Amino acid sequence: MSKIGVFICHCGENISATVDVERVAREIGGMEGVAHAIDYKYMCSDPGQTFIKEAVKKYDLDGVVVGACSPRMHEPTFRRACAEAGLNPYLCEMANLREHCSWVHEKGEETTEKAIDLVKMLVEKVKKNNPLESIKVPVTKRALVIGGGIAGIQASLDIANTGHKVILIERDPSIGGHMSQLSETFPTLDCSQCILTPRMVEVAQHPNIKLYTYAELESLEGFIGNFTAKIRLKAKSVNYSTCTGCGACIQKCPVKKIPSEFNAGLGTRTAIYVPFPQAVPNKPVIDRVNCNYYKRGACKICEKTCQVGSIEWDKEDEIISEEVGAVVLATGFDVKGTDFFPEYGYGKYKDVLTGLQFERLASASGPTFGEIRRPSDGAIPKKIVFIACAGSRDPAKGIPYCSKICCMYTAKHAMLYQHKVHDGESTVFYMDIRAGGKNYEEFVRRAIEEDTVNYVRGRVARVYEKNGKLIVKGVDTLLGGEQVEIEADMVVLATAGVANCGSEQLAQKLHVSYDPYHFFAEAHPKLKPVETNTAGIFLAGACQAPKDIPETVGMASGAAVKVAALFSNNELVREPIIAVVNRLAPPLYSTCVGCFMCETACPYNAIEHEEIKARDGSLIRTIARVNSGLCQGCGTCVAFCRSKSIDIQGYTNEQVYAEVMSLLND
């Protein structure tokens, strides 16, 4: 007969205030197979753990149930305690009496009875538990970082500086991301390029970092510690080993009117181009969609100009394969364009800009060399209106969340405008000012008080053009709902930050989850902010949710530490809560009939085909086998298996059945 020890925790008063813990211990103590049952104020504390360890030895327990908080919180604690006492840790289970009972119910008889039921279920389960061994897998100590913005740059440098190899891939021809497009940064107004470009160079020169620009992830296979990444190196049409980056081809290129992505559409670029002068690598690529030669088969002026013969017309995309042990996703975000806003002109007014476009106007490297000028006629705007929360916090538009960075950058924009146009007048329409962050509130106050930016609390209903002016119609809710009409020369929309294009497809390639807005989902909103639900894949920066530079850098360093911690092991230890296909003695071998329904159901590609062969090598049967490195223990295959041949270790059908029966047998 089983000898189960049961330990009921008061969790201070968290459980004991609503559940009669003594009664729970008493009644469970009377259950068949329970050798020992006690309650204690803090079971997770050192004395509490000692009770468990001593009981394991004293009563020679073959199972332990701790009735306490969520297993997410303390299961590792109690399993470790059991292991130290010599009991297989997987023979220890937790009944969640806090989140599932005391926190959600009123004090009373029924609450205590529910607590008893919860513990009883686990007692019945633990009787059927088998000792399990954790799984060991080897680790490839090389990281793949996807995205070369500030998040990817920081994560790459941090990982590289721990001595591990990094492969950094970037979709665009240069690393730098959105941060390289910014003029100054809040709350210090230091120049974005000045703090970023040295890091870009460091990435390019770091001996541990292999940089692939103009490259995208094609596929990722494998599991934590053992991924195989297929990377598409898009054809640059320029041989980087011979190109000197002299730029002569760019000057001679006749296709000059392509809207520059770097300048958010405000400037133009050529078909053979370097996105911006400080680009890393500072060598051009040919944009085949716009190049005359690829469009019409004639031109080749760049080839004639090139002194070193670096143009490669027939170069094709190349797919390379890299083995990596961890992946950091740092693919950043995008901003909604002005065309998203019907009430602000559907993008048809040239002088209605996004915040990112204003950054380019204010930037020394921008199309106006830092002078604030109207895109329509080049005039310096004397009246400018900034509209915060353009799209954000607006469920009607489908973007209910706060984009977080707009309050700050709008204050910065207004400030920069006032610094550059001394007789200018700036107005900010806002919902609330969300300036949570070190020195942030002070920064906004400075805009209002020192730089005399006019802050109006209210929404703008409409912007329309009349006689060369932009008529901004809004409301001032602090002046009793008075209507405000401003004849502005320029309007800047702090448009919502949204998931980067392609994030959904990328998430699917990597088998990581994403939220309804297509931002990648972290494993736990508080305690696992840089992990994903897929082991070995981490998140950094705004691909998880909109965030500012300091937060992005912090998160990137966090992800890097997680990668470094992973690489500090030669082997990885994983929870053995995975699926297994049963194996039986010949002639049965297994109840698996090889239908492979499980293979279609598995979201992690963990089902393999195992050939059972006779001694002479002839094939007897092909059955399913679970790759223990890939399996995440989700259990989908178990539900699909028609012959009940797959079970999740630690959560077998038999165990769950025992739990349910314990409730029905009353």
Next chain:
Amino acid sequence: MKIGFYPGCSLTGSSREYNESVVAIAKVLDIELTEINDWNCCGATAAHSMNEELSMSLPARIMAMAEKQGLTEVVVPCAACYNRLKVTQHDLKDETKRKRVSEILQLPYDGSIEIINVLQMLEKYGAENIKAKVTQPFAHKVACYYGCLLVRPHSILQFDRVEDPQSMDELIKVVGGTTIDWAFKTECCGGGFSVSRTDLVAKLSGNILEDAADRGAEALIVACPMCQSNLDMRRGAINKVIERPSDIPVIYITQAIGLALGIDAKELGLKRHFVTVEL
């Protein structure tokens, strides 16, 4: 094509010309309109600000009568009526409210009737037909004015783009007209304040008229009796408050299309306007 027709009180009173033009073009486009028997007021604009049960019961009775008559689709030309009927239909998806209303009405109501406005009717049953039957292209530059009730609240009506609707513009283009791009398409004309606060109506309608005139519109095209009467009947008051008094006419979309289809101006009720229509 046979559909139900709910004229509402405006179409039998102050905007008879809307009724006349709807009926006239429906005839040419082979759309057979069947008026709902014993219809009643939809409750706009007083009921929905005074009494919730009354505001739902009045439109519900109209729809219940239509159901009784075996209609499945009803065209409602008046924007206010259209709005009230659609909103009621939405509200009555609530089981409790629906029961209460049926109890008040002593009539079964199942909410199955498709309520459409005139623009939707023309898009659905006329678009191709109209193009083929244009005899005198409506070669004018006009401002399509939608008002507030036709497109709002978008979550319930689900009709056109809420801030910059296009359906009327498209119809005008079909009959050979051009439309201006302007920002007052859905601004308020003053609505039901026509009698009590004529000064407000003059100001609000004035803004609309002024912008349309400034951008070179020869006429305002509307699909709402309230908008039409404010912009047309109150022209005297409007012209007193705007900088540049204007005599551009305000006609219904059905009248504009009627002209293009070669229907006589009198049959379209074009002689009934306060501001003379010379198009």
